[in-house]
Amino acid sequence: MTARPYPLETDYPQHVAIIMDGNGRWATQRGRPRKLGHLQGAEAARRIVRVASEIGLSYLTLFAFSSENWRRPGAEVSDLMGLLQRYLGGEHRDELEELDVRLRIIGQRDRLPETTRHELERMEADTADHKGLTLxxxxxxxxxxxxxxxxxxLAEKVQSGELDAGEINETLLQRHLETDDIPDPDLLIxxxxxxxxxxxxxWQLAYSEMVFSDCLWPDFDREEFLSALSEYQMRERRYGALVSTG
Structure with a gap:
């Protein structure tokens, strides 16, 4: 993607979500272990969090570890859990404080190692009152x-008599998602x-714009990020409606 200036106008996204793909391939292309790719990927995440904070985004969601990733070799999973704990709870903690970033975790917490879960939840609590970017x-x-x-x-509430099945609609289901208090992403990268x-x-990506980059995640930098945001600004979001011709 060719970088373009990124003006802070009313059409810039409030919420950007990113699937951070390519760590393993980045390492393999260089003849290095996959662990190094994940380490460099963590540095890329650090860069993008800072850029998102500096340009005034409200929300940035990063897909760090999927439910399917548990199928990976145990050693790699262990490395990833340790890296997450270090990144969010250890060496970059001061940076999150400096940027006034509020941390939120979504996903199956009960599957995480106890030490990782406790560290992440401690960071959530410590940053709960921060007013900057929500990460x-x-x-x-x-x-x-x-x-x-x-x-x-919802089914349990119907069974207990707390809720009538006829009351269930999109709004009610959305209130039971982990992201109920977070706006849907405007842009997925x-x-x-x-x-x-x-x-x-x-559920949340139903009307999101999408930008797919060939750049491997460890190489994703400010220029690539701003280019994706500029591409978003050129999109016309209609939500199923017709475009007004004026």
């Missing part, structure tokens, strides 16, 4: 599981050349 990290997350869990919760959403925010 949403999707860990052990799957869109189908999120929707199924919401449906199950996926790096690494793949063109699919891979079970990420299935």
């Amino acid at each position: 949403v990290i999707a860990i052990s997350y799957g869109g189908r599981t999120e929707i199924a869990t919401a449906a199950r919760n 996926r790096t690494g050349g793949e063109k699919r959403i891979s079970n990420f925010l299935l």
